Amino acid sequence: MTAKKKTPPTTNRGVEKEVSLLIHWIEATFKKDVPVHYDERLKTTKTEVKPYDAYNVGVRYPDGRVELSHSVRVDMGVHVVTSGAVLDMFPIPPEEYLKSLILHHAVITRLDLAIDARNCNLRPQKATERIKAGACRTRSRKFPCTLDAINTGYTQYIGKKSSECCVRIYDKAAESNVDGDYVRVEVVFKAGRAHRAAQAVTRGEDYRALVRGFVDFTDWKEWDEVFNIAPVRIHSEQKDTNTQKWLLQVAAASLAREIHLAGDDDFYFRFQDAVKVKLEELRDRYDIENQAG
Numbered sequence: 001m002t003a004k005k006k007t008p009p010t011t012n013r014g015v016e017k018e019v020s021l022l023i024h025w026i027e028a029t030f031k032k033d034v035p036v037h038y039d040e041r042l043k044t045t046k047t048e049v050k051p052y053d054a055y056n057v058g059v060r061y062p063d064g065r066v067e068l069s070h071s072v073r074v075d076m077g078v079h080v081v082t083s084g085a086v087l088d089m090f091p092i093p094p095e096e097y098l099k100s101l102i103l104h105h106a107v108i109t110r111l112d113l114a115i116d117a118r119n120c121n122l123r124p125q126k127a128t129e130r131i132k133a134g135a136c137r138t139r140s141r142k143f144p145c146t147l148d149a150i151n152t153g154y155t156q157y158i159g160k161k162s163s164e165c166c167v168r169i170y171d172k173a174a175e176s177n178v179d180g181d182y183v184r185v186e187v188v189f190k191a192g193r194a195h196r197a198a199q200a201v202t203r204g205e206d207y208r209a210l211v212r213g214f215v216d217f218t219d220w221k222e223w224d225e226v227f228n229i230a231p232v233r234i235h236s237e238q239k240d241t242n243t244q245k246w247l248l249q250v251a252a253a254s255l256a257r258e259i260h261l262a263g264d265d266d267f268y269f270r271f272q273d274a275v276k277v278k279l280e281e282l283r284d285r286y287d288i289e290n291q292a293g
Contacts, residue, residue, distance in 0.1 A: 025112035
């Protein structure tokens with residue numbers, strides 16, 4: 001099954017299976033001292049709008065981009081929001097817009113990627129069944145779901161909406177108030193993962209690979225047919241623990257001083273050997289405890 005990158009139609013006709021890929025939301029920040037620069041094909045005229053998210057200056061461009069800044073807190077940088085509705089009608093391809101933002105040193109802080117499956121029988125309720133059956137592979141431990149009693153819509157989430165990454169599988173036909181088999185799988189990347197995901201997209205990675213890198217299901221034929229591609233994992237930023245910070249900043253400085261005063265590197269190599277011995281002792285002890293348990 002091939003996938004197309006395009007904006008989906010508002011109706012669903014025919015019975016042919018179709019999978020479409022699209023970028024559905026982009027937020028980026030030009031940090032302090034980074035010049036704000038957009039693709040030259042985009043218009044530069046703007047009108048004032050009400051700011052939000054702690055910014056006190058807001059402007060909107062003719063294409064729908066909203067740019068936020070602060071008149072005093074220049075350390076907040078300049079933040080630009082390009083929503084899904086705006087991207088659906090954007091004057092240049094969203095992929096090229098995203099690439100331009102990265103090229104001009106903006107940091108991507110949110111990126112939503114959508115996979116639209118038509119006539120694929122990819123039911124959100126099936127995702128719930130597979131989760132309950134333990135047939136869902138993901139690091140996430142939260143799986144909220146919502147049911148729209150009026151519009152018969154149904155949404156299954158994998159991960160919390162507030163986390164750096166989450167996926168939702170929902171009935172797009174019900175949301176759009178149209179008939180037919182039309183389901184959307186949407187992955188949202190935020191914070192550090194957003195920029196890494198954006199870099200993967202600009203390298204040409206298939207959006208489905210990024211979804212499958214976060215969540216995958218077993219024994220679900222329709223899922224395998226739509227997501228028939230190897231996963232690409234977008235890892236969160238690794239942060240040093242307080243102990244690691246102390247070792248790198250304090251202990252390393254003390255060790256360097258001792259080596260310098262000694263006049264040679266003999267103590268440095270002795271220290272390395274001592275660490276290796278202690279590490280082997282810990283690993284041996286861990287193996288013995290696991291065997292006993």
